Amino acid sequence: MRLVLAAVLVLGTGAAAFWFLSAPDPLAAAAVPTGGDAARGEAVFWAGGCASCHAEPSATGDAKLVLAGGMVLKTPLGPITVPNISPSRQGIGGWSDADFANAVTRGIAPNGSHYVPAFPWTSYRHMAPGDVADLKAFMDTLPPSDAEPGAAGLPFPFGWRRPIGLWKRFAMTDAPPVPDGADDEVRRGHYLAVALGHCGECHTPRTALMAMDPARWLKGAPNPDGEGTTPDITAAGLDGWSAADIAYLLETGFTPDYDSVGGSMSAVIDNWAKVAPEDRQAIARYLQAVPGAP
């Protein structure tokens, strides 16, 4: 009898600890950014690359602004369908500023569940509050779509998202800080690469717990698309490239020897082509300041 009581107590304590430690940790109400500016938000939108995954897979040109979802991402835990995030009932229409900021910077859905980190809130959590508000203001102006992409979440047991709370608390890593001696342009590049461009999500190898490994930041990683590896984009990997070369790749997709990028990077260029030239230059300067392999 005493043994049963002890077992119940241990299990109960364990379950309570799990529930407590995996709980969502939303922004305090006072920390929710509000009053965004849609015009400024467009730049955040392109630098953040939202359309790469959330536009319909076949969309080109202006159709990329219809964030209907539907793309199927291959993740290490199984395929996952990208949701509709257009301003409609099926998307993010009617979301409050807090709903939006918690989704983008904390990985928490309006119903309190955790988002799978295929959605790169792991990077977006470094976004400046003003950029979050501006992004929401811009996305609220986009065309609504009533598409309801298949609710194909991850297969069992990974479809249960509560444990992601533990991952957030214990596994998630921070990006390396701004490089020593950085000027304003390099600082801006660091912000753009880390918080908006989320370069590390594909270009940084992951730890055993599937978080970006800061010790191997941007050194190239197994391609999340499942084939080959993404290139090393540290100073070592880009040896021989000028800042202008890097900025030109982001604008047109051409390497210095006029090969053209392919795979998922193609959509990344579609986005960065729409970003201000000085921001492309800032990323270029930052990448040149990221230490490469010893």
Added chain:
Amino acid sequence: MTAARTTAATLMAASLTLSLSLGALAQDSPQEQRHAIMEDVGDAMGVLGGMAKGETAYDADAAIAALDTMITEAPVFLTLFPEGSETGHDTRAKPEIWSDRAGFEEKGEAMITAASNAKETAGNGLDALRAAMGPLGQSCRGCHETYRAPKN
């Protein structure tokens, strides 16, 4: 006069290179032939890119010649994917070329269209050339996105 002569020489060299590479193509495997064409297209893109980036002086004739290389060679490229050439010779062609031939050819035609459109304007000065680079690059990666495997 010197400039005109240089341009003429460049054009002759370019057409010679083109006919040489097309001639050499006949003996090579489809994989090698299409690789050679992509190298030619890359070199031609380099002529345009060098000007667009300000590394070389703008030269309308050379820009048009580079675009002609693409317009001439791309249709040949699209015929070089017969059954049996899916692998070998380090090809980076993806199986989707064979499983979705219509999609692949659509992307190829889009590149020819982009080069033809660029040819309309690229002779009108450096700014016009620079503006043409965006759609051209988009047509390159539009195909590489789906139909070319990563390098590593």
